Amino acid sequence: AQKITQTQPGMFVQEKEAVTLDCTYDTSDPSYGLFWYKQPSSGEMIFLIYQGSYDQQNATEGRYSLNFQKARKSANLVISASQLGDSAMYFCAMRSLGGGRRALTFGSGTRLQVQP
Amino acid sequence: EPEVTQTPSHQVTQMGQEVILRCVPISNHLYFYWYRQILGQKVEFLVSFYNNEISEKSEIFDDQFSVERPDGSNFTLKIRSTKLEDSAMYFCASSESRAKGIGTNEKLFFGSGTQLSVL
Numbered sequence: 001a002q003k004i005t006q007t008q009p010g011m012f013v014q015e016k017e018a019v020t021l022d023c024t025y026d027t028s029d030p031s032y033g034l035f036w037y038k039q040p041s042s043g044e045m046i047f048l049i050y051q052g053s054y055d056q057q058n059a060t061e062g063r064y065s066l067n068f069q070k071a072r073k074s075a076n077l078v079i080s081a082s083q084l085g086d087s088a089m090y091f092c093a094m095r096s097l098g099g100g101r102r103a104l105t106f107g108s109g110t111r112l113q114v115q116p
Numbered sequence: 117e118p119e120v121t122q123t124p125s126h127q128v129t130q131m132g133q134e135v136i137l138r139c140v141p142i143s144n145h146l147y148f149y150w151y152r153q154i155l156g157q158k159v160e161f162l163v164s165f166y167n168n169e170i171s172e173k174s175e176i177f178d179d180q181f182s183v184e185r186p187d188g189s190n191f192t193l194k195i196r197s198t199k200l201e202d203s204a205m206y207f208c209a210s211s212e213s214r215a216k217g218i219g220t221n222e223k224l225f226f227g228s229g230t231q232l233s234v235l
Binding site (some may be wrong): 035037042043044045046047050091093100101102103104105106107108109 | 171172
């Protein structure tokens with residue numbers, strides 16, 4: 001079974017500062033993928049970044065980077081230069097990359113509020 | 117950028133009624149999914165669909181639920197006899213996944229969701 005833990009129910013950050021959202025995971029699968037999604041107040045789920053367990057380098061997508069520490073089973077999202085539009089709910093998720101299973105397991109989310 | 121489209125955005129129904137939630141996945145995608153999010157809770161996987169059949173389903177996806185791809189573009193979720201606890205946001209998603217298994221970098225595109233309220 002897979003489990004995602006997001007221990008920060010809410011976070012505040014000042015505009016233009018960087019913020020780290022924590023995510024730890026547990027799985028017995030040898031190969032897996034880790035995802036971050038953003039859910040603004042309008043409700044849609046927006047893909048942000050992906051990291052494969054086999055990837056040697058940490059993933060980056062614009063202002064988003066993933067601090068992947070495999071031994072610690074953590075996949076923290078770093079948002080640099082926060083903007084007011086970054087205020088949203090952020091979900092960490094994972095899925096197995098083998099065995100035909102495709103279901104994403106989500107964490108409980110972190111609500112980020114960017115302050116001017 | 118292509119997007120997953122869901123209709124309706126809101127659906128209100130009486131307990132015991134049947135509802136059909138509709139989705140148009142991205143046209144060249146091969147895998148389709150339904151997820152749900154009860155207010156204030158985690159996003160939960162319901163079912164995945166590939167090659168015109170269910171490839172994986174969760175414990176939530178019981179006999180009251182069914183999925184169908186009636187034509188080349190639509191993907192539907194039917195709840196036969198709704199219960200109060202079915203009230204949730206239902207998300208459709210799709211992914212391209214030309215390759216399967218290890219090494220697949222799969223970006224899942226979600227629709228905007230259908231908010232289902234069962235009274």
